[in-house]
Amino acid sequence: MRPIHVIGGGLAGSEAAWQAANSGVPVVLHEMRPTRATAAHRTAHLAELVCSNSFRSDDASASAVGVLHREMRALGSIVLKNADHHQVPAGGALAVDRDGFSQGVEAAILGHPLIAVERGEIVGLPPADWDNVIIATGPLTSPALADPIGKLTGEGALAFFDAIAPIVHRDSINMDRAWMQSRYDKEGPSGGAAAYVNCPMSRGEYEAFVDALLAAEKTEFREFEGTPYFDGCLPIEVMAERGRETLRHGPMKPFGLTNAHNPSVNPYAVVQLRQDNALGTLFNMVGFQTKLKYGEQGRVLRMIPGLEKAEFARLGGMHRNTYLNSPGLLDACLRLKAAPRLRFAGQITGCEGYVESAGVGLIAGRLAAVERLGRNLALPPPTTAIGALLNHITGGHIESIDAGPRSFQPMNVNFGLFPPIVEPRVDEAGKRLGGPERGLARKRALSARAQQDLAEWMKAASYDAVNRHCEEP
Numbered sequence: 001m002r003p004i005h006v007i008g009g010g011l012a013g014s015e016a017a018w019q020a021a022n023s024g025v026p027v028v029l030h031e032m033r034p035t036r037a038t039a040a041h042r043t044a045h046l047a048e049l050v051c052s053n054s055f056r057s058d059d060a061s062a063s064a065v066g067v068l069h070r071e072m073r074a075l076g077s078i079v080l081k082n083a084d085h086h087q088v089p090a091g092g093a094l095a096v097d098r099d100g101f102s103q104g105v106e107a108a109i110l111g112h113p114l115i116a117v118e119r120g121e122i123v124g125l126p127p128a129d130w131d132n133v134i135i136a137t138g139p140l141t142s143p144a145l146a147d148p149i150g151k152l153t154g155e156g157a158l159a160f161f162d163a164i165a166p167i168v169h170r171d172s173i174n175m176d177r178a179w180m181q182s183r184y185d186k187e188g189p190s191g192g193a194a195a196y197v198n199c200p201m202s203r204g205e206y207e208a209f210v211d212a213l214l215a216a217e218k219t220e221f222r223e224f225e226g227t228p229y230f231d232g233c234l235p236i237e238v239m240a241e242r243g244r245e246t247l248r249h250g251p252m253k254p255f256g257l258t259n260a261h262n263p264s265v266n267p268y269a270v271v272q273l274r275q276d277n278a279l280g281t282l283f284n285m286v287g288f289q290t291k292l293k294y295g296e297q298g299r300v301l302r303m304i305p306g307l308e309k310a311e312f313a314r315l316g317g318m319h320r321n322t323y324l325n326s327p328g329l330l331d332a333c334l335r336l337k338a339a340p341r342l343r344f345a346g347q348i349t350g351c352e353g354y355v356e357s358a359g360v361g362l363i364a365g366r367l368a369a370v371e372r373l374g375r376n377l378a379l380p381p382p383t384t385a386i387g388a389l390l391n392h393i394t395g396g397h398i399e400s401i402d403a404g405p406r407s408f409q410p411m412n413v414n415f416g417l418f419p420p421i422v423e424p425r426v427d428e429a430g431k432r433l434g435g436p437e438r439g440l441a442r443k444r445a446l447s448a449r450a451q452q453d454l455a456e457w458m459k460a461a462s463y464d465a466v467n468r469h470c471e472e473p
């Protein structure tokens with residue numbers, strides 16, 4: 001049988017190779033380290049953790065990443081198996097001994113009879129006779145591969161200083177202060193003259209906000225060689241440094257908006273949030289890219305009226321990142337529409353985080369294997385963590401209605417990506433639940449539904465299952 005070629009032996013590539021080989025398909029895994037280094041990796045090991053040693057919360061009952069851990073364990077993940085084996089104490093988080101972890105993954109891969117590891121950089125597009133390829137080269141994909149992928153997808157450069165605006169859970173916004181309206185009540189292409197959430201500020205609130213921005217602690221900007229900025233993506237704190245009025249004439253301009261709660265008073269400034277996913281559960285803060293430290297972001301952004309109790313699905317940041325505009329470019333099975341022999345996995349697809357990258361690698365490896373075996377695999381339902389991630393990458397995100405940088409941003413798994421569920425109002429004893437208890441009950445219900453749906457999918461997911469989503473390329 002002809003092998004599947006996996007390019008990149010990081011979190012996603014190692015998991016993809018493992019899953020494909022365990023399905024009975026030979027794999028060649030190509031990793032450029034140590035022949036060529038990246039700006040962040042320090043060793044030659046497969047599945048190296050470039051920064052923190054944490055896989056985040058392991059609480060499968062109330063945390064989306066904990067649910068993803070549970071699903072990956074159930075699906076035989078080599079990454080989770082080694083994370084569990086090399087665990088170090090970290091409270092409710094799953095943290096690992098980083099060297100033990102990556103050496104463990106590497107030993108498993110090297111010991112697998114169906115996997116061959118080849119060290120060396122893949123330069124240019126993979127050779128034409130590689131008919132089933134998984135590209136899992138991560139946020140630091142070498143330019144010799146990123147450039148031709150960029151040309152193939154028509155995207156020009158794929159590597160950016162990624163300016164990221166925070167994303168807020170819609171149900172944590174105080175709509176007694178905020179209101180829905182599009183500027184000048186203008187309808188977007190998908191309709192809706194009231195598409196934005198608007199948070200008004202008085203002059204005093206604006207001045208206090210600018211002071212807090214100027215005083216807040218910023219992260220050091222990690223420079224990576226030769227990577228361009230997106231135009232028009234200055235962090236809000238840099239705009240504030242340029243002048244106290246700059247924000248009010250930029251992302252916080254109050255024009256064309258009437259405060260529904262107080263129509264006779266013009267707001268001095270307005271912060272807008274735009275729907276970020278098709279479900280309408282997540283909203284991003286328009287033009288609010290920032291490199292404030294994470295703790296500072298929570299404190300300063302909650303000064304905005306309406307966001308006093310905001311819960312963030314992701315915080316803002318700037319770092320180099322190479323990723324595809326996947327919702328437009330990939331099919332539901334992670335294949336490049338323009339060249340279906342190329343499948344993508346890991347952070348390059350627009351997920352973010354070690355666990356998410358490995359999770360997308362897991363499903364990519366299985367999909368590549370069934371394709372090679374001439375069989376089908378139904379996709380995991382979007383009510384599971386792995387299905388929700390896949391859905392976000394390949395279609396769940398809605399494109400921005402505004403001109404400017406692309407709106408699809410890498411994201412950690414979070415419950416906002418799951419289809420909503422009817423929130424329990426009473427506990428098992430019939431007692432009425434208060435606000436925070438209801439939030440917890442909602443997460444538990446989402447987790448329980450995910451568990452049940454994954455089990456059903458695994459039962460039904462024989463390789464001969466009818467696949468409605470992924471016709472042959």
Ligand SMILES: Cc1cc2nc3c(=O)[nH]c(=O)nc-3n(C[C@H](O)[C@H](O)[C@H](O)COP(=O)(O)OP(=O)(O)OC[C@H]3O[C@@H](n4cnc5c(N)ncnc54)[C@H](O)[C@@H]3O)c2cc1C
Pocket residue numbers: 007008009010011012013030031032033037038040041047048049050051052053054120121122123136137138139140141142144145319320345346347348352353354355357358
């Ligand atoms: C500086 C930085 C810090 C991060 N910190 C964290 C963190 O603390 N926690 C977290 O959860 N996430 C973090 N991330 C995000 C993300 O989770 C990690 O980058 C994660 O490793 C992504 O997994 P991956 O498999 O997609 O890519 P990687 O793990 O980076 O694997 C990609 C592999 O492809 C190889 N490669 C690249 N180009 C080629 C080529 N042309 N030919 C052959 N091989 C190639 C690379 O050497 C690498 O081994 C960070 C990202 C960056 C850039």
